[in-house]
Amino acid sequence: xxxxxxxxxxxxxxxxxxxxxxxxxxxxxxxxxxxxxxxxxxxxxxxxxxxxxxxxxxxxxxxxxxxxxxxxxxxxxxxxxxxxxxxxxxxxxxxxxxxxxxxxxxxxxxxxxxxxxxx
Amino acid sequence: xxxxxxxxxxxxxxxxxxxxxxxxxxxxxxxxxxxxxxxxxxxxxxxxxxxxxxxxxxxxxxxxxxxxxxxxxxxxxxxxxxxxxxxxxxxxxxxxxxxxxxxxxxxxxxxxxxxxxxxxxxxxxxxxxxxxxxxxxxxxxxxxxxxxxxxxxxxxxxxxxxxxxxxxxxxxxxxxxxxxxxxxxxxxxxxxxxxxxxxxxxxxxxxxxxxxxxxxxxxxxxxxxxxxxxxxxxxxxxxxxxxxxxxxxxxxxxxxxxxxxxxxxxxxxxxxxxxxxxxxxxxxxxxxxxxxxxxxxxxxxxxxxxxxxxxxxxxxxxxxxxxxxxxxxxxxxxxxxxxxxxxxxxxxxxxxxxxxxxxxxxxxxxxxxxxxxxxxxxxxxxxxxxxxxxxxxxxxxxxxxxxxxxxxxxxxxxxxxxxxxxxxxxxxxxxxxxxxxxxxxxxxxxxxxxxxxxxxxxxxxxxxxxxxxxxxxxxxxxxxxxxxxxxxxxxxxxxxxxxxxxxxxxxxxxxxxxxxxxxxxxxxxxxxxxxxxxxxxxxxxxxxxxxxxxxxxxx
Numbered sequence: 001x002x003x004x005x006x007x008x009x010x011x012x013x014x015x016x017x018x019x020x021x022x023x024x025x026x027x028x029x030x031x032x033x034x035x036x037x038x039x040x041x042x043x044x045x046x047x048x049x050x051x052x053x054x055x056x057x058x059x060x061x062x063x064x065x066x067x068x069x070x071x072x073x074x075x076x077x078x079x080x081x082x083x084x085x086x087x088x089x090x091x092x093x094x095x096x097x098x099x100x101x102x103x104x105x106x107x108x109x110x111x112x113x114x115x116x117x118x119x
Numbered sequence: 120x121x122x123x124x125x126x127x128x129x130x131x132x133x134x135x136x137x138x139x140x141x142x143x144x145x146x147x148x149x150x151x152x153x154x155x156x157x158x159x160x161x162x163x164x165x166x167x168x169x170x171x172x173x174x175x176x177x178x179x180x181x182x183x184x185x186x187x188x189x190x191x192x193x194x195x196x197x198x199x200x201x202x203x204x205x206x207x208x209x210x211x212x213x214x215x216x217x218x219x220x221x222x223x224x225x226x227x228x229x230x231x232x233x234x235x236x237x238x239x240x241x242x243x244x245x246x247x248x249x250x251x252x253x254x255x256x257x258x259x260x261x262x263x264x265x266x267x268x269x270x271x272x273x274x275x276x277x278x279x280x281x282x283x284x285x286x287x288x289x290x291x292x293x294x295x296x297x298x299x300x301x302x303x304x305x306x307x308x309x310x311x312x313x314x315x316x317x318x319x320x321x322x323x324x325x326x327x328x329x330x331x332x333x334x335x336x337x338x339x340x341x342x343x344x345x346x347x348x349x350x351x352x353x354x355x356x357x358x359x360x361x362x363x364x365x366x367x368x369x370x371x372x373x374x375x376x377x378x379x380x381x382x383x384x385x386x387x388x389x390x391x392x393x394x395x396x397x398x399x400x401x402x403x404x405x406x407x408x409x410x411x412x413x414x415x416x417x418x419x420x421x422x423x424x425x426x427x428x429x430x431x432x433x434x435x436x437x438x439x440x441x442x443x444x445x446x447x448x449x450x451x452x453x454x455x456x457x458x459x460x461x462x463x464x465x466x467x468x469x470x471x472x473x474x475x476x477x478x479x480x481x482x483x484x485x486x487x488x489x490x491x492x493x494x495x496x497x498x499x500x501x502x503x504x505x506x507x508x509x510x511x512x513x514x515x516x517x518x519x520x521x522x523x524x525x526x527x528x529x530x531x532x533x534x535x536x537x538x539x540x541x542x543x544x545x546x547x548x549x550x551x552x553x554x555x556x557x558x559x560x561x562x563x564x565x566x567x568x569x570x571x572x573x574x575x576x577x578x579x580x581x582x583x584x585x586x587x588x589x590x591x592x593x594x595x596x597x598x599x600x601x602x603x604x605x606x607x608x609x610x611x612x613x614x615x616x617x618x619x620x621x622x623x624x625x626x627x628x629x630x631x632x633x634x635x636x637x638x639x640x641x642x643x644x645x646x647x648x649x650x651x652x653x654x655x656x657x658x659x660x661x662x663x664x665x666x667x668x669x670x671x672x673x674x
Contacts, residue, residue, distance in 0.1 A: 007285045007304065008257035041256040 003052050003068065011035065012045045013054060013073065016066040024062035090115045126171050126668075127233075127342070134168040135348035137438035142351065144430060145359075149408075150415040154363035156427040161356040162332065163435050168339040168349065227651040233345065241341045255293055258282035258301055263308050269318055279325060281318070289387045290317045298325045313383050319371060323364045333357065358405050362412050369416045381410050480514065483528065486539040499526050499539065506550055512536070519554050600627060600636055606647065606658040619645055619660075628669050 005013065015027045028042040046064060049055040056065045086092035091112055141160045149157070261281045270279060277298055285304040292300050300321045307313060324330070336356050343349040365384075369377055384406070417423075480488065480497070488507065489498050496518060497504040505522025508515040511534050525542040542550070600608055600617050608619045608627075616623045616638060625641025629648075644666040650657045661669070 006257075007259055011259065035260055037256065041253070044253055045257055 003054055005049070005052065005054060005073065009045055009049050009052075009054070010073070012042065012049055013066060013068075013070075016055065016064055017070045021063060021065045024057075024064055027064060130168055130171060131343050131346045131349070133438065134164060134343065134352075135346060137164045137167055137434075138348040138352045140434055140438060142355065144434070145355065149362075150412055152423055152427045152430070153419055154359060154366045154412070156431060157359045158332075158356075158363050159431050160434060161336075161352065161359060163431075163439055164352055165336055165339045165356075167439050168343055169335070230651050236344045237341050240344045244337055244341070252293065254286055255284070255299070255301055257286075258284040258299070261302065263314075265308075265311055265314055266318070269315070273322060275326070277325070279322070290321060292321045292324050293330070295328070295330050298330075300325075312379060313386075316368065316372075316376075316380050316383050317387075319368050320364055323367045324360075327364075329360050329364070333360065358408065362409060365409065365413050366416055369413060374416065374418075377414055377416060381413050384410065384413070482512070482536065483509075483514075483539060486528075486536070488526070488539060494521070496521055499524055499541075506542070509536075525550055600624075603627070603629075603647065603658070606656070608645075608658070616640060619643060619658075626666055628666065 011031065012027060015030050016022065019026070019030070024043060024046050027046060028037075028039045031037045031042050032039070046055060050057050054066070054068050056067050057063070058065065082088055082090055082093050086096070094115075141157070141164060144160070145157055259282060261283050266281050270281065273279070277296055280297070280299045281302065282299055283302045283304045283306075287301060287303050288305070290300065290302050290306070292298055300318065302317070306317070336353055340349055340353045365380070369380060372380070480490065484490075487499050488504065490496075491498050491503075494503065497507065497516075502524040503518065503522045504516075504524055504526060505519060506517050506525035507527070509528035509530075511530055512528060514528075525547045526539050527542055528536060529538040529540050531537050601610070604610075608617055608624065610617050617627070617636070618624065620643075622643045623638060623641040624636070624643060624645055625638055626644045627636035628644075628646045644661045644663060645658055646661050646666070646669055647656060647658045649655070
């Protein structure tokens with residue numbers, strides 16, 4: 001995925017993913033309750049998402065449609081996490097996920113096997 | 120001279136001197152004095168830059184300057200710090216030399232450039248602030264037990280919010296009434312000590328309303344954008360706000376926290392680079408200064424406190440007050456008198472047509488200056504007085520319309536009033552010549568006195584046809600300002616006063632023509648002048664101080 005969304009923009013996307021296509025007004029209401037953003041802030045973010053190609057706008061009523069699925073963003077975010085924090089190695093992430101205990105060489109080998117199988 | 124320009128340049132000039140002093144003290148004693156000292160000094164500098172008037176004081180640095188350069192008077196430097204007291208005194212420009220016209224065109228040019236600068240700089244700050252604000256508002260809430268606990272422990276009248284953003288790299292605070300502490304998303308949310316330092320630092324900012332002070336400093340910068348000293352002040356002031364804030368946090372957590380706090384700052388700063396590309400080098404310098412300042416923080420001793428207060432009081436008094444116009448000293452007053460009329464002959468004060476509203480002319484009665492109720496004029500030995508001057512007593516008036524004799528007060532070497540003498544023929548002729556050359560001949564002057572009132576009014580008004588010899592002051596008043604009726608002033612025949620916005624006009628000054636109208640019962644001061652931008656004549660309400668300044672500048 002080429003689109004880089006910031007946390008606040010992801011919040012807007014989350015509303016679209018969970019509620020399906022909806023109006024900008026509705027997104028704004030939901031986020032006002034949830035985070036306390038005022039309408040202008042939410043609309044600014046929706047417009048940014050439209051500009052980045054993450055949301056498609058249609059009339060009437062400023063209907064918003066998510067152009068990218070949640071899974072794609074999740075994958076992209078995970079990849080970024082692995083690249084940035086775990087030097088691009090999935091096993092390190094695995095190790096971290098398995099609760100900060102050091103894994104034995106054997107276990108690591110096993111995990112690597114799983115990853116290779118999946119690729 | 121253009122009033123605004125003179126005032127602004129004066130303020131900027133004295134501000135620059137003040138800034139130089141503070142920068143020097145800062146360079147010498149930054150780690151020896153409580154950091155709050157510099158904050159107070161900078162705040163005084165900002166006040167000096169923003170408030171157009173100042174209290175005269177004999178301790179002022181400008182008293183010294185004025186005295187030392189009095190022999191080689193430079194109008195616009197030394198003398199401009201002398202603001203004489205009002206005392207209902209007014210002065211017109213009869214015979215005073217008008218500045219050449221090319222000066223006024225350069226003045227308006229200067230004004231346009233200055234305005235453009237102010238607007239540009241202000242726009243720059245407003246736009247950057249709004250852009251940041253839009254960004255900051257998209258921040259997400261923080262769900263962190265530690266932060267929530269910390270907030271609960273600090274009940275402030277203004278609710279504080281803590282939010283996080285992945286768009287910033289260093290913690291910051293924004294908002295005045297509903298302050299928000301914004302944390303970078305990447306901060307270590309489990310490092311309680313670091314969180315505590317960061318939050319406490321921002322809390323001090325909120326508690327001290329640093330956002331407001333910064334805003335006022337920015338205002339001063341916008342107005343004085345042409346003054347490099349003010350830019351230095353702005354940068355150093357912003358640094359000193361941080362230094363004072365650090366100091367207060369260190370005091371709160373004890374000296375042992377110094378190293379941990381410094382390390383926290385260095386951590387934050389390491390991720391910050393590239394945020395402000397245009398002052399990168401500078402901020403490197405600043406962070407060094409900041410860490411050094413933190414590591415050198417000492418306990419406040421009585422000595423440092425006393426020293427700090429002495430510096431603040433001393434430097435503050437020296438630079439925020441203006442030179443004292445010493446009224447008790449007649450020679451100084453006379454010197455001032457001469458300075459105003461720098462082009463005039465030293466012994467010749469007749470260019471000024473004044474009437475002190477508070478001057479008691481009764482003291483001259485025993486020497487022959489008699490007020491004649493019928494003609495409403497002063498007489499001397501049976502002749503109507505044309506010119507009277509007593510510089511020491513601050514009393515002088517002219518009546519070129521009906522007057523025939525010129526007199527002046529006689530004083531001995533101790534300035535004690537000993538009599539009144541007629542001016543020599545030579546001086547009399549010079550007065551006549553001046554009057555004729557002044558272009559005022561077509562404008563009859565009058566001295567009129569409100570019935571039962573000791574105060575003297577001098578009206579020099581164009582088209583003053585029904586001169587109040589027989590009709591008295593009240594009918595006389597009616598015609599005085601009729602040329603200006605189109606500017607929204609109106610005459611009320613029932614009480615005989617001129618009104619503007621339902622208020623009696625106390626003083627009306629037209630700087631283009633030497634016209635001054637004065638009414639004792641009035642409460643507002645008006646001036647009429649050409650708007651330097653569109654060339655349209657505009658009437659405006661001014662303060663007493665401005666009126667006073669205008670009257671003086673009219674010379």
